[in-house]
Amino acid sequence: MVTVCSYPHEFEVVPHAIFWRPLAYFTMDIRTETDDLDEFEGASFSIGNDISFDLRKYAGHPKFTVSVYLPMEIENQADIDRIIGRVIEEFDLPKTAVSWRRGWDFSSGKVVRDPEDRLHESEARTLFLKIAALQPKCRVTTAFAKKEVGRFYPLSPADRKPSSTRQREQLWQQIVGNVIVHKSLFTQGLAEQVRGGLKLTTKGLNYLKSIGFAALSASCE
Amino acid sequence: MPNTFHRRESRTQTPEDAKMQVKSGEVWGKEARWSSVLSVKAYTGQLVGRGIQFTTAIPPHPNQSPFEAHWYYPNTPGTMLRTKDGKDYAAISAVVVNHQA
Numbered sequence: 435m436v437t438v439c440s441y442p443h444e445f446e447v448v449p450h451a452i453f454w455r456p457l458a459y460f461t462m463d464i465r466t467e468t469d470d471l472d473e474f475e476g477a478s479f480s481i482g483n484d485i486s487f488d489l490r491k492y493a494g495h496p497k498f499t500v501s502v503y504l505p506m507e508i509e510n511q512a513d514i515d516r517i518i519g520r521v522i523e524e525f526d527l528p529k530t531a532v533s534w535r536r537g538w539d540f541s542s543g544k545v546v547r548d549p550e551d552r553l554h555e556s557e558a559r560t561l562f563l564k565i566a567a568l569q570p571k572c573r574v575t576t577a578f579a580k581k582e583v584g585r586f587y588p589l590s591p592a593d594r595k596p597s598s599t600r601q602r603e604q605l606w607q608q609i610v611g612n613v614i615v616h617k618s619l620f621t622q623g624l625a626e627q628v629r630g631g632l633k634l635t636t637k638g639l640n641y642l643k644s645i646g647f648a649a650l651s652a653s654c655e
Numbered sequence: 656m657p658n659t660f661h662r663r664e665s666r667t668q669t670p671e672d673a674k675m676q677v678k679s680g681e682v683w684g685k686e687a688r689w690s691s692v693l694s695v696k697a698y699t700g701q702l703v704g705r706g707i708q709f710t711t712a713i714p715p716h717p718n719q720s721p722f723e724a725h726w727y728y729p730n731t732p733g734t735m736l737r738t739k740d741g742k743d744y745a746a747i748s749a750v751v752v753n754h755q756a
Contacts (some may be wrong), residue, residue, distance in 0.1 A: 447687075450720075470684050471667075506692065534721055545722075
């Protein structure tokens with residue numbers, strides 16, 4: 435379980451990974467700060483009692499990326515690998531969303547998005563829940579969810595390919611539409627079907643809390 | 656060919672700072688809010704927009720990322736200690752071009 439913290443961690447930090455997802459994808463609990471590098475948007479998280487980390491997007495970082503910052507004391511490559519692996523796992527992040535992590539080669543000033551990175555239905559299901567959590571009564575229509583997806587997920591060229599089964603739709607629109615059609619969120623009890631969309635259940639909200647998206651105090655009331 | 660770094664104009668990189676950096680041939684940095692580690696921090700690569708761009712013969716600390724470079728005092732060789740108005744700063748020698756004038 436990854437928990438979003440209300441207060442910033444009080445330690446010097448070092449970036450050890452970059453994800454090709456915006457900060458809004460990971461949490462509702464975003465703060466704006468300035469430090470000696472620049473202005474940034476950030477959030478602090480914990481996994482259990484032993485892992486603390488920040489996600490930050492500095493003003494000079496590319497749009498739709500977020501960097502993972504660990505305490506400076508963590509220098510051992512095996513420890514860094516283990517922690518970054520755990521962060522990816524706890525956020526339920528697709529491997530294709532990882533643009534760089536400590537130990538990988540890189541060119542200064544740029545990272546490249548994995549060309550295979552595109553929205554799959556499992557990630558779209560979670561996105562749907564996240565979008566619902568931000569709406570009154572945690573209720574959202576499919577049409578609204580489709581409008582909002584671009585705020586939380588950077589659509590890739592692979593996402594924008596035409597749907598093979600739905601005329602006038604792109605692949606990502608088909609994938610998001612399938613979330614309701616395939617009913618997986620309803621059979622898992624994470625959401626209830628309502629006219630034109632879904633409503634988050636307590637179980638669904640608790641799932642979003644368990645991946646750090648919603649604060650522990652969040653509710654649908 | 657030395658690597659290129661930059662700092663964007665911000666509350667911690669003002670036009671006055673840029674003038675001082677060009678004049679002194681040094682880029683300074685202080686500790687982060689929750690830290691006692693003095694460091695110079697900069698973005699890697701070319702500047703786009705307002706700020707300073709610089710090159711330096713001092714290699715950054717190996718913990719740099721694709722987007723950021725750090726020089727810690729005293730842990731990064733070549734990083735110097737400077738004191739102004741009773742406050743300590745980390746500093747590196749650099750050839751600085753001012754794009755904040």
